[in-house]
Amino acid sequence: MTVTPKPSRSRLDAEPVSRRDWLGLTSLGVTAGALLFGLVGLLRLPKAAVLSSPSKKFRVALPEGLPAGEAFVPPGRAVAVFRDARGVHAISITCTHLGCLVKPTAAGFECPCHGSRFAADGSVTKGPAPRPLPWLKVSVSGSEVTIDEGTAVASGTKEV
C-alpha cells in the first residue's frame, strides 16, 4: 500500500474557510448588518417631520391706489402681487435659478445674482434660470388677498 502524501501547502497560500472561520464571518456579517440598521435609523434624524419654516399661506391688504401692472411686494415675503381690471394675481419672486429674490421692473423681473431676466408673465427671457417664475394661488375677499406660496397655478390665472 502506498501512501500518497498530501500536496504540501505553502504558508503563503490562502487557507480554506474552516468551520470556526465561517462562524466568525457570520457573526461579523451580523454585526455589520446590525450597525448598518442602526445607521439607517440615525440617518432619519436630520430630516424633521415638521419643518421650522414660516407658514406659506398669508393674508395681505393691497394698498388702495396700486396702479395696474405695478408690483406690490408684501414685506418679508417673496411674492409680487398685481392688480388690474381683470383681477389680482401673484408671482413668486424667488429666482428659479439659485433662489435669489428678483426685482420687479417695468419690463418684468431682474435677478441680481446671475442676471436672469423674466417677462411680466414670469417667463424667462435671458440668463441661466431654467424655469419661469411660478404664478401662485390667490383668493380675494373684499380688500384682503390670501396668497398660498406653496401652490402654483397656471400662468395667466387671475382672481376677482
Added chain:
Amino acid sequence: MRASPGGRAALAEFRANLKAAPRRLYESAFRSGAPTTDRSRSTFVFGNVFLHLHAVRTHRWSLRWTTTLGLGVMSASAFLITLVTGVMLMFYYKPSPDLAYQSIKDIHFVVPTGRLIRNIHRWAANVMVVAVILHMARAFYTSAYRSPREYNWLIGLLLLVVTLGLSFTGYLLPWDQLAYWAITIGANIAQSPRELTDALGVTGLFDPGGFQRLLLLGSDVVGQEALIRFYLLHVMILPLALAALAAVHFWRIRKDGGLTRPADADARLAREPAADTYPVFTEAPLRTYHLAAVVRGRTPAVNDGPEHTLPSMPHLFYAELGVLMLTLLVCVALALVSDAPLKELANPSVPENPAKAPWYFLGLQEMVAFSAFMGGMGIPLIVLLGLALIPFLDRETSATGEWWGGPGGWPLVKRSALVGLAAPVAIEAFAIRFGWLREWFPAIPQLVVTAVNPATLLTAAYAAYSVWCIRRHQSARAGALALFTCFLGGFVVLTAIGTYFRGPNWVFYWSPADWPTH
C-alpha cells in the same frame, strides 16, 4: 516614642524618592533621552505617538526644498492655525441668527485681540486652500500619484473636498449679507439636480436635489436650522474628518516608502555628498532577509543600507518647524494688513448685489451663471472623477519624481497652459458679447441649455485636447499633463472673471469703478 532604625531607613528612602520624583516623571515621559545619538534620534521618533507618523530616517531627496516646496506641511500648518484660532473664536461666537452677527461684532471691536484672531483665522483658511491646491499640483507634476501612492492621492482628493467644505461652512457663520446670500446660492446649488429632474418631469418621484438642500438647511429657508447645521459641520464634523484623513495621509507617506523620488536619485545625490551622511550599515547585509518570504511586495535591497538618508530628528522636523513658522508669519502679516469682511446684518428680503461666494468658489459661480446643475455639480463631479482616475489610467513609470516629468515634459505643460488659459477667455468673450441660447431662442428646452453651455463646451474642449495629446505623444501621462494644466488654467481664468469682472446682476464690467451706483 522613638522611631526604630528600620523606620528611619524607610523615611530616608521616602525622601530620596521624593527628590527623584521630577527626574523619574521626566524619564517616564521621555524615555529615549536627548536625541544626541543615532539610536536616541530613532527612539525619539518611533517612541512618540505623534512623531511616529514620520519615518525614523528621511531620504536626502525629500529634504531638498525643490522636491515639495514645503506645500504639504504648509497645508497642515495652516490647518493647525485655523484650529487654534477657531477654538479661541468659539469662546464668544453664538450660533443663532439673533446673536451671531452681534457676537462677531463683539469679537471684532470689544474682545482683546479678537479682531486679530479672527483675521488670522480667515487668512489661514485662505492660505490653506491655496496651499492644498498647489500641493496637489506639486504631487501631480512630479507624478507622485503613481504606484504605490494611488491610495494616498485619493485621500488627498478627499482632503481637498473637506478643506473646501470647511471654508464654505465657515462662510455662513457671521450671518451678514454676504454670508446669507452666498449660502442661499450654495444651498440652491445643492438643489440643482432639480434642473435635470424638472426637465425630465420626474421631480415628483425622484428629487435628490430637494433632499440635499433640505439636509443642508434643515428647513425650506436659510435660518436657525441652517446656521446650527453649518456650525456643527464647521467646528466638529469636518475638522474631525480632516484630522482623521490627514493622519492616514501622513502615515501613508511613510508606508509608501517616503516621498516620490527619481529612480536614480541615489546616484545623483552621490555626486553631491553631504558632510553628515555616512554608511548606516558599515557591513551591509549580503542576503535577503528570511522575512522576505512572508511579506508582500518587492524584495528588500540587498548589498545596500538605507544610504542617502538622514535622521528625521533633527533634519526633517526642523524643516517642518521652519515651514510652520513661515506659514504663521504669512497669516499674521496678512491679518495685520487686511481685515476679514463683515457686511450688514443678513436681510432675507434684499439680496446682496452682486452676491459673491469666497474667491475660490467664484470659478464655480461663473459656471453656474450658465447652468446651475452643470456648473455647480456636474462639472465639479466630472473634474473630481477625472482627478481620481489619473493614477489608474497613467501606469507609466518613466520620469517619476521629476518636475513636469513624462512625454512632452515642460514644453507640453507650457502649451497646455496656453490652451487652458485661452479657451475659457475665448468662450467667455463670446458669451459676454453675444449672449447664449436662451437669448436667441427663448423657447429652447432647458435640457439643451444644460448640455450645451460655455462650461460644458470648455470641458469638452479640454478633454478633446488631452485626447489629442495622448495620441500625439503615445502616452497617457502626456494626456494627464495636458488635462491637469488646462484644468488649472480654466480655474484661474474663471476665478479671475468671477472676482474682478462681474458686477451687479452678474454683468461684465472692466472694473468695479464702472459699477452703477444705486
